Amino acid sequence: MDERLAAWWRLRQVRGVGVTTLYQLREQLGSLDALLACTSDELLALGLQPAAVQQYQQQPLTDVFYALLDWQAEPGQGVLTCDDSRYPTALASLSDAPLWLYWRGNPALLQQPLVAMVGSRNPTPYARDWARQCAADLARAGVCVVSGMALGIDAAAHQGALDSGGSTVAVLGCGADVVYPKRHRQLYNRIRQQGLVLSELPAGTQPQASFFPGRNRIVSGLCQAVVVVEAAIKSGSLITARLAAQQGREVMALPGAVTNPLAAGCHQLIRDGALLVRDAEDILQELALFDLTAPPAPVSASSTATATPTTASPAAPALVTELDFASTTSLDVLAIRTGESVSSLMANLLELELEGWLVQEPGGYRRLR
Template structure:
């Protein structure tokens, strides 16, 4: 294992050898194990330039490589190579799958069905509550929820999955030992204890904007589907959705108020063919996962006789929490019903809750 890692690590250090070259070479070789046994003529036949081969063969191992080896020796963390049987097949199928992933926590959760949930860093209460409830319901059904530990929807998705007594995976755009954002340290520790933290970046790597597109491709690549919960038209979540579509994953989106700019990206996705989702049951049904243990569903309200309208004051905005208390409904069912009423023109979503229109 050390010989395999040292060969690939040394090749990554050669000037002019980027990620694309590494991925192509891995595909040509068929496995990571083949590189250490390659002769000079083998490497040249694979398309590497003579100068690159020479630098590779003379590349010394440094303290950074020693740190990589030490990472694997610490209990509760390790390195998962793309040839490892535990490496997620969905991710391994990508041409740009990471050669290895740094992990902390419990890699067994990678064997569960995986669904990603992403969205705005500054969501409305409606979107935040929906993400949390949907993630909890998915977790109860045996699905592991994947996200990026960012503020907003990411955090709500992780928290909901944990509240649902399930598992969650945080994919980071920094080293797996770096907590970003810092205010998510308690959440990071919970995921470390009950889920999994992943990164393709070496330990200690601080977050940079250029790292997040790579992080997003792993989020979508791990999963069978990506759910977008509130996203503006230029949101990074749409980048994740586009990556998911290119990777052959299902893309799903939560609709919102037509006047809400944070919902514009989701509406664009739905127009382009993404599945409109109302709750976790829609997600499970689309992925043929209802046989797992779907969350109990409440009977849907009939728009022609909307009883929830009687709970809304005509002039003032009523919060989702208050509506839940008044109606006795679960948050996920209530939000689905409110969406139907909004589409029928009975009410409008505003900051702080909902207001009756007629």
């Protein structure tokens, strides 16, 4: 049995001892191992109340703790403690950083540059496509995309990173073995196989509204920056952005139509000083990161991505500039704008669609990037 983990788990069960107190104790002790050797007098000297010391020493180990040990024993998953070399330095710097995280997948991904992407659960097609494309470009540049596996922007960000052959981290507001929402079963399995699933909650814990603020602080705390893609004035995404600012992280936002209420939160963030971003290159340049054109480096348990200089994205073809992001443009309108024949346009549009510049929808075509 892991006696060190058992000691901290018992202390965590003591009434009145919260995460911040635990982290402060760890800072005073210098390591997780030091708690095992502490006498009652030493624990009192560290600031614990006599009743808390007594409860800690008498606290029995329960089935919940033994379930934690069982979780650790399974291949492809484990418990990452805050003094593990794989625990992200950025997250460890927080006063309320989790003492341990349950994980499934590849924890070596936490050593890559990490950028979070959050936003509306019911985004416009423009925002969903932008998030997917931006996440793909970031992943190809060696950045690991972090989000919360929620509907909408979260899912698009995870999918974009995975589809590009890159990496992604999903931080859950439930146990790391619980799929929420249930319709994301396939996405969860892809992330587990190609990325990393994280949670501070014990395995089997079902989602509750009270768990999501804690999830959000981990999402922002892991990362160098948080990118908000469509968010109403009152939304969880803006809470994540505020947490990021308090944690000293970069906050970035995608602008949208001024008449779109889902863009109002992003516009407010930009007015308050968040960086306006147009594409992945803006994010990479701001963070002095990687080349958009470089293929993603495979990440094993002992390898991390290698930096290369940033280069400009290719300019949009002339035909693409005739399309709108937020609405479809009909083939007849395109023929009028360009002066080309419909047959010529259809051949060019098909080629551009295969290259990822646009998408065909009922009524016409819409620009993606």
